[in-house]
Amino acid sequence: MAKAAESSGDPGTASPRPLFAGLSDISISQDIPVEGEITIPMRSHIREFDSSTLNESVQNTIMRDLKAVGKKFMHVLYPRKSNTLLRDWDLWGPLILCVTLALMLQRSSIDSEKDGGPQFAEVFVIVWFGAVTITLNSKLLGGNISFFQSLCVLGYCILPLTVAMLVCRLVLLAEPGPINFMVRFFVVIVMFAWSIVASTAFLADSQPPNRKALAIYPVFLFYFVISWMILTFTPQ
């Protein structure tokens, strides 16, 4: 390389001098200060973290997972366009929420006729198969979100509806009447809107721009059906 530089600066050529003037003064073979680091930064702190989780106490493990779940709950309750929910997905939160919802929604054993509310298994199946169907739909439409990330978001966004279920259960302890129904209706509507807003904030960016509505509509249907199950719940 240095030789080529020197030969191009050869005074014997007829090319105009000013173009290559001073080129021979630059010594490429010497050390040119290179900016930046060439060495790969060792992720030693993460490796130590991974290897040490095997030796930590059970309480540490559980608390770490619970903190992650809690942090995601906060993200759902105050939806901002952040990537934390998408990047570090986990399915603990959706499982807890789904089991809680299904336990509260199932019909009691006294009501053994077929025309009652949903069974535990029905709610469970609706939530999980609904989430899987919506994820498949968004992937088939060309979204670039991964399968489990989408399941994670949809599952976590059931949190407002679970809160609505708890509130409805409490309200139903009071006497039945139109006011009772209006309160429950209002709470369910607000929580339904909250779920939709939260899940849209996370999912809408991953769709191609001219198919956003096609991907969001099944989410709307999913939460609508869950809201309907919550609203029509009557304790026997």
Next chain:
Amino acid sequence: MAAADELAFHEFEEASDLLAETPDAATTSGSNQLTPQGHVAVAVDSGGSYGAEEEVEESDRTALLQEEKQQPGFWTFGYYQSFFDVDTSQVLDRIRGSLLPRPGHNFVRHHLRNGPDLYGPFWICATLAFVLAITGNLTLVLAQRRDPSIHYSPQFHKVTVAGVTIYCYVWLVPLALWAFLRWRKGVRERMGPYTFLETVCVYGYSLFVFIPTVILWLIPVPWLQWLFGGLALALSAASLVFTLWPVVREDTRLVAAVLLSTVVLLHALLAVGCKTSRRRLQLEPTPPRNAQPKGPA
């Protein structure tokens, strides 16, 4: 030999040019829809061999299109992604096309344009199943308001029954129709049969008109309910008939009449089944789950 080959090649080009014009004319505007068909009709009348070549060309073209669609194997994800290759505006346009059927307006050629999708049929059926169950529930609530002796219960299994019925209808009836049309393919000269997906698409989108109808059935005025039901059935069946008419037209009169009347009858059965499943809620609170004439299944 070489001269004859060159002549044959030249005719080949002309025929393919004619056929290449046809999809272009279909994509520009609806008013030109009739002209390509007229054009094709003139060509057929002028020369028999020309017509035969065009028939071969069209079947080759559709076969090539189907081959192109099946290029990724059916075990890959990309194969199924090709069925969801629609935009929001396209889906809305197809829904509008099914709501307003017009006599010369073939749903498949004008709206689908050889690009059938599974998004519309799937989600329209899902929406219809859920809306049926929810409005059935609401009817019971409203009936209980008027007559407090009715025992209210959220009849959740209705969703399952409604869903299974509607999905069976949208898959099995187009399957039977497609198989029948392919079996009668030999009788037809001009128009190739629709692919299975296009038939499913037509049926799926034609069910869209029932969604607002089921919601409007909440109004507890009987003659209004029958009016809405009749209107929905008329729109939906008209959409189906106008789509099937060009294919069935060349068949014998008897076969055409039987086929169209069967299609309309099955559709009417579905509509009546939807209506009946909800009316039973008003008669008794816990309807016995014996057989209801809902659909062909």
